[in-house]
Amino acid sequence: MKIYTSKVDTDSARVVVADDMFLTKDMPTAAGSKMLDGYMSLFDAEVLTRLSDKGYVLGGKADVGEFAFDLIGETSYNGAVISDGKLTTASAEILKAGEAMATLNMDVNGSTRRAAAQNGLVSIKPTYGTVSRYGTVPVACSGETVSVTSTTADSCREILDAIAGHDDKDGTSLPTASCEKVKSAPAIRRVAILTSMTKGADADVLAKLDSVKAALTANGVEVCEIDNEVIPTARVAWNILMSAELCNNVSRYDGVKYGYRAQSFSNIDELYTNSRTEAFGELLKSTILFGSETLSTDNYMKVYDKALRIRRVIVEAFAKIFESFDAILMPACSALAYTEADIKENKYLVFEENFYTAPASITGLPAVVFGGAQMVGRSFSEMALLDLAKTCEKEGK
Amino acid sequence: MRYETVIGLEVHVELATKSKIFCSCSAHSFGAEPNDHVCPACCGMPGMLPVVNRRVVDYGMKAGLMLNCHINRTTTFDKKSYYYPDLPAAYQTTQWFAPVAVNGLVEIETSKGKKNVRIKQIHMEEDAGKLVHDIREDTTHVDFNRTSVPLIEIVSQPDLSSAEEVEAYLERLKMLLRYAKVAECEMAHGTMRCDVNLSVRPEGSDKLGVRTEMKNMNSVEAIKRAIEYETARHIDALENGTEVLVQETRRWDDIKGKSFAMRTKETAGDYRYFPDPNVMPVVIDDEWFESISATLPEFPEVKKARYTEELGLGEYDADQLTKSIALCECFETAYEACGSAKDAANWMISEVMSILNARKMTYDMLDINGRALGELIVLVSSGKVGRANGKKILAAMFDDNTILPEKYAEANGFIVSNDTGLIEKTVKAAIEADPKAVSDYKSGKEKAIMSIFGKCMKELRGNCDPQVLRKILIDTINNM
Numbered sequence: 001m002k003i004y005t006s007k008v009d010t011d012s013a014r015v016v017v018a019d020d021m022f023l024t025k026d027m028p029t030a031a032g033s034k035m036l037d038g039y040m041s042l043f044d045a046e047v048l049t050r051l052s053d054k055g056y057v058l059g060g061k062a063d064v065g066e067f068a069f070d071l072i073g074e075t076s077y078n079g080a081v082i083s084d085g086k087l088t089t090a091s092a093e094i095l096k097a098g099e100a101m102a103t104l105n106m107d108v109n110g111s112t113r114r115a116a117a118q119n120g121l122v123s124i125k126p127t128y129g130t131v132s133r134y135g136t137v138p139v140a141c142s143g144e145t146v147s148v149t150s151t152t153a154d155s156c157r158e159i160l161d162a163i164a165g166h167d168d169k170d171g172t173s174l175p176t177a178s179c180e181k182v183k184s185a186p187a188i189r190r191v192a193i194l195t196s197m198t199k200g201a202d203a204d205v206l207a208k209l210d211s212v213k214a215a216l217t218a219n220g221v222e223v224c225e226i227d228n229e230v231i232p233t234a235r236v237a238w239n240i241l242m243s244a245e246l247c248n249n250v251s252r253y254d255g256v257k258y259g260y261r262a263q264s265f266s267n268i269d270e271l272y273t274n275s276r277t278e279a280f281g282e283l284l285k286s287t288i289l290f291g292s293e294t295l296s297t298d299n300y301m302k303v304y305d306k307a308l309r310i311r312r313v314i315v316e317a318f319a320k321i322f323e324s325f326d327a328i329l330m331p332a333c334s335a336l337a338y339t340e341a342d343i344k345e346n347k348y349l350v351f352e353e354n355f356y357t358a359p360a361s362i363t364g365l366p367a368v369v370f371g372g373a374q375m376v377g378r379s380f381s382e383m384a385l386l387d388l389a390k391t392c393e394k395e396g397k
Numbered sequence: 398m399r400y401e402t403v404i405g406l407e408v409h410v411e412l413a414t415k416s417k418i419f420c421s422c423s424a425h426s427f428g429a430e431p432n433d434h435v436c437p438a439c440c441g442m443p444g445m446l447p448v449v450n451r452r453v454v455d456y457g458m459k460a461g462l463m464l465n466c467h468i469n470r471t472t473t474f475d476k477k478s479y480y481y482p483d484l485p486a487a488y489q490t491t492q493w494f495a496p497v498a499v500n501g502l503v504e505i506e507t508s509k510g511k512k513n514v515r516i517k518q519i520h521m522e523e524d525a526g527k528l529v530h531d532i533r534e535d536t537t538h539v540d541f542n543r544t545s546v547p548l549i550e551i552v553s554q555p556d557l558s559s560a561e562e563v564e565a566y567l568e569r570l571k572m573l574l575r576y577a578k579v580a581e582c583e584m585a586h587g588t589m590r591c592d593v594n595l596s597v598r599p600e601g602s603d604k605l606g607v608r609t610e611m612k613n614m615n616s617v618e619a620i621k622r623a624i625e626y627e628t629a630r631h632i633d634a635l636e637n638g639t640e641v642l643v644q645e646t647r648r649w650d651d652i653k654g655k656s657f658a659m660r661t662k663e664t665a666g667d668y669r670y671f672p673d674p675n676v677m678p679v680v681i682d683d684e685w686f687e688s689i690s691a692t693l694p695e696f697p698e699v700k701k702a703r704y705t706e707e708l709g710l711g712e713y714d715a716d717q718l719t720k721s722i723a724l725c726e727c728f729e730t731a732y733e734a735c736g737s738a739k740d741a742a743n744w745m746i747s748e749v750m751s752i753l754n755a756r757k758m759t760y761d762m763l764d765i766n767g768r769a770l771g772e773l774i775v776l777v778s779s780g781k782v783g784r785a786n787g788k789k790i791l792a793a794m795f796d797d798n799t800i801l802p803e804k805y806a807e808a809n810g811f812i813v814s815n816d817t818g819l820i821e822k823t824v825k826a827a828i829e830a831d832p833k834a835v836s837d838y839k840s841g842k843e844k845a846i847m848s849i850f851g852k853c854m855k856e857l858r859g860n861c862d863p864q865v866l867r868k869i870l871i872d873t874i875n876n877m
Contacts, residue, residue: 023444031443041444042437135444142674171448171676244671248476251487252441268482295478295669304671 002078003090005030007060014101015059016051016159017094021068021106023135024048024061031137032064034077035253035260035279045135046170047104047146047163054162059100062090066281067139069109069246071350072118074343075281086337089115095151096121102150102159108139109242109350110332110357116149116369117208117332122389123149124156126382128364129174130182131160132167138249140242141172143361153370153390157383181380188326188377188388190222196232197330197356204336208372212329215371215392223329230317231359237310238358239351240294244304247291250284283347315363322378327385331356332374399600400635402628404563404593405555407610408570409548410580411524411588412456418523418547419447419490419676426542427586431529439523439545441486446675449474453547454497454679456579457521458689460549461498463573464516468686472497474521474676478669482539483526491522491550493670495678503553503573505565514566515554524548549580555594555605560621567591567617575761576694576722584616591620597631606631607642611656613649623649627656700725708738717746721760724750727767734771737778744774748791756795765794773802783859786811813860820857820866824873827852835874846870 005020006027023029023041030036048058065075073089074080081090091103092115105112107125116123125147133146148159166176193213198206213223255261255275262274280288294303321328333353343349359376360367366382368375370389377385417424420438438445454472461468475493501516524546529538551570557563571582571589582589591614596606611627614620627647634640647656695703697719704715718728724745732741749770753760770791777787782802790811794800806812814820827849828835837845853866 036443042442043444045444134446137443138446138675169448170446172446172674244669245674248478248488248669248671249443251478251480252443252485254480254487256482257440257485258442272480292669295671296667297669300670308672 001081002063002076003081003093005061005063005078008058010057010059012057014056015099016056016102016104017059017062017091017100018045018048018104019064019068019091019106019112020061021064021108021137022048022061022104023137024058027061029061029137030077032066032068032073032076032078033253033279033281033284035250035276036137036258037077037260037279039259041135043135046132046167048135050163050165051104051159056159056162062094062103064090064106065111066284067108067137067246067250068106068111069139069242069287069350070111070283071343071353072111072114072338074340075283077281080340082340085339086118087339087343088119091149092116092119092121095119095149098151102148102155104159104163105147105149106136106139106144107147107357107361108144109238110354110361111350112147112149113357113367113369113374114333114338114353117205117372117374118336118338120372121149121151121369122153122156122386122393123147123369124160124382124386125360125367126160126164127174127182127366127379129172130164130179130380130382132163132165132170132173134167134169140245140361141249142241142245143238143364145364153368153386153393156368157386157390160382160386178380182383185378185381185384186326188221188381188384190224190325191216191327191329191375192224192226192321192325193329194231195225195227196229197328197359199232200334200355201331202335205331205334205372208336209329209331212371212373212375212392216329216388219388219391221388224325226321226325228317228321230313232355233310234314234358234362235351235355237307237314238354238362239290240303240307241311241362243287243291244294245291246284247288247295250280250288253279255279283350286348311362314359318359318363318365318376327375327377327381327388329373329375330359332369332372333357336372398636400597400628400632401600401602402558402624402631403555403596403598403605404557404559404624406551406553406557406563406566407592407594408551408553408567409590409592410460410551410570410574410582412453412460412521412547412549413578413580413588414450414452414456414547416450416452417545418450418453418521419545420445422545424546426546429542431538431540431542433542435541435544439485440541441484441544447474447490447673449676449679450547453521454681455689456547456577457497457519457549458681458686459577459579459693460551460574461501461519462690462693463577463579464498464501464503464519464551464570466498466501466516466519468498468681469495470681470686471495471678472521472681473678474673475670476673479666481525482537483528483541483544485526485541485544489523489525490673490676492520494672496520497549503566503569505562505569507559507561507565509561512556512562514556514562517552517554519549519551522548522550555596560624563593563620563624564617567620572697576697578694578722581761593620593624593627595624595627595631597628597635606635608644609642609656610646611649612646612659613651615651619649619651622651622654623656626654630656694722694725704738704742708732708742710738710742714742714746717750718742721763723761723763727763727765727770730767731771731774734768735774735778737774740774740778741771744770744791748788752792752795764798765791766798766800769794769798769800769802776802776806780862781813782806782811783813783854783861783863786859810858811860813862814857815862815865817865817869820853820861820869821873823853823856824849824866824870827856828873828877835877838874846874 022045065073260279265271368385498519526541596608776782
């Protein structure tokens with residue numbers, strides 16, 4: 001295990017640590033993969049440039065699971081991070097140790113939200129397109145976002161405010177007028193608990209949900225239970241889209257131009273094959289195979305296109321709910337701890353656990369994790385979600 | 398049995414934009430060192446995101462309109478996955494689901510008359526890099542200068558039936574796209590490339606035969622040879638059972654004059670197309686659409702008709718001028734400036750085009766200022782500058798298109814002098830120097846004074862109205 005892949009000594013109080021998914025000119029970026037071991041980028045991620053322009057100090061890079069799409073960082077080529085017998089992420093450990101005011105994460109497949117929920121942290125996944133992905137290692141581009149995690153909602157808000165906004169270098173970056181909408185999002189007054197999305201959550205998680213509900217109610221927020229049959233299908237559709245995009249994005253790593261190269265090969269096909277065989281981890285290989293299959297001519301309409309259509313149906317389902325409610329409360333994970341035994345038993349556990357995180361990933365809606373629970377809001381409601389998280393923090397104290 | 402050939406073409410054309418399709422690298426690498434015009438984006442490195450070059454969409458739209466296509470107002474980019482060392486990201490960004498233009502029509506003319514070729518679609522995409530094989534070192538190098546250079550692929554319906562028609566179609570595409578100034582379309586430069594889909598069937602049959610796709614033809618001549626070879630091969634297979642035709646991709650070897658199987662349908666890669674999540678759908682609103690359709694040039698035929706009917710040019714002149722949009726534009730501006738379409742056409746065809754030919758330049762390379770040409774024409778037709786000096790000025794305008802003819806004529810002493818005293822003095826001196834010519838003339842050989850006339854003109858550096866000189870010369874001799 002490894003916490004920092006690079007560390008910077010600093011006395012600054014405004015230290016932010018970035019996951020090793022953010023490209024840096026002065027430090028290597030491996031994205032948790034042996035394939036990119038020692039890779040030096042020619043440019044910095046836009047969000048890091050913005051932070052540095054505003055006087056924040058990059059305190060180093062935190063190790064991540066291979067391409068950050070796993071359960072909770074366990075697939076890093078440096079090994080899993082284990083704390084008190086629990087699997088955790090490097091950036092969560094850094095925050096708990098008080099070594100940074102916030103961490104920047106890539107919320108590819110929910111691991112950062114799971115880590116926040118299990119470690120009592122606050123994590124904000126902003127509306128897709130409001131924070132530049134320029135200079136982040138691409139995995140599942142249609143849904144992944146930069147996210148900010150901290151011990152407090154205030155720090156999340158401060159850092160998100162510093163990095164958000166239009167970027168010409170990212171074609172999916174929303175125009176300034178749209179990005180500005182986060183500043184005028186109405187306060188959250190009515191929250192729905194989706195009973196279908198609490199399925200599979202254990203008693204500890206449900207207890208966290210209950211205490212958040214109590215805190216909300218105590219602050220005058222109306223909380224109702226409703227049901228929806230569509231949103232739970234997000235997991236299956238997201239797994240298809242994410243795997244396909246991942247497969248396409250990691251195809252560029254071939255051992256030729258940069259990154260890991262196998263020592264032994266006798267022709268170019270062997271060079272590709274051996275480099276990938278040796279440098280890619282098991283979960284990544286399985287996901288590549290699955291993703292590749294979903295895009296084959298035979299499967300495209302049956303599988304990939306259907307997943308795209310499900311995405312639209314889910315977006316509509318959320319819109320319908322948001323006609324009556326401002327946000328939706330749901331778990332971020334099924335349990336408050338994962339152990340090594342859990343992933344030994346089921347190495348694809350992530351593709352089940354992302355049941356809770358896929359809805360926000362597939363729709364691009366903002367989600368905040370606090371108090372061990374997750375709240376998904378309307379587009380551009382991230383600051384309102386953080387306001388609510390802050391109110392509930394006070395309640396908890 | 399008589400057979401007919403059914404041909405559809407996939408034509409790749411490099412768009413003449415300054416920069417690449419998704420990054421700001423220069424799209425023009427002629428003469429550049431390998432990998433000079435590259436950045437992390439066109440090298441497929443992680444973390445760079447594609448930003449669509451709006452100019453590429455402009456050009457794609459223009460090409461579509463020139464080919465009478467319907468423009469998809471929402472056009473999207475997709476990823477096409479395949480592994481090849483010249484494709485650094487292992488995918489090509491292209492248009493699969495909603496190409497910029499569909500359902501077009503191109504009229505061609507051959508010895509058999511006019512014919513319409515339907516265009517299935519035009520899509521925009523990025524080019525791949527180039528592999529450079531070093532035979533001596535037994536190594537292969539990759540040059541990414543060409544990666545992400547914008548292309549359009551023009552896919553025709555299988556409406557062509559002979560090498561002659563294919564040639565006419567390609568010439569027509571080239572002319573239309575050059576008229577719209579979106580592409581150079583020079584096969585020798587690789588800015589136009591063509592794959593041929595061909596099948597053969599009994600004449601009159603409505604069922605298509607087995608289709609093969611041929612690649613690697615580097616000239617129109619090679620395409621014609623390849624079509625003839627492939628047609629014969631198909632007919633031979635059908636008539637004599639020499640081989641079983643299969644749907645496959647074949648490589649044309651122009652030296653051997655044969656096509657060779659590259660891959661069959663079964664062994665072809667699956668490109669696993671899917672929408673590129675990093676490129677938002679491009680929405681062409683009315684304002685954008687109008688701004689492009691407003692800049693479309695007149696079609697060559699329309700121009701030609703206008704030149705003959707409205708401007709009174711002859712058929713031949715109109716034909717010559719409409720060979721290239723650069724000629725047309727220069728002519729039209731010159732005409733506007735000088736007021737005489739006939740004079741302007743005359744100068745264009747007998748002077749401008751001959752300089753282009755002498756300098757081995759294509760018509761499209763014409764880069765003189767049409768307004769200046771018009772002024773030059775006025776200078777010469779008004780007698781202010783002699784025609785020979787006018788030609789000298791034109792040649793200078795080819796070297797420097799900022800030259801103002803009148804200023805240049807003044808600076809170089811090309812202004813016709815009305816100083817009759819000077820002319821008379823020159824004439825007298827010339828006559829005294831050549832008494833034989835004078836006596837020959839007086840004895841009836843009228844042509845004899847031409848040598849004196851020439852010497853005077855030379856002495857006056859051409860700055861003399863020939864009529865005036867002639868009159869003074871004859872008067873002087875007659876008065877002797």
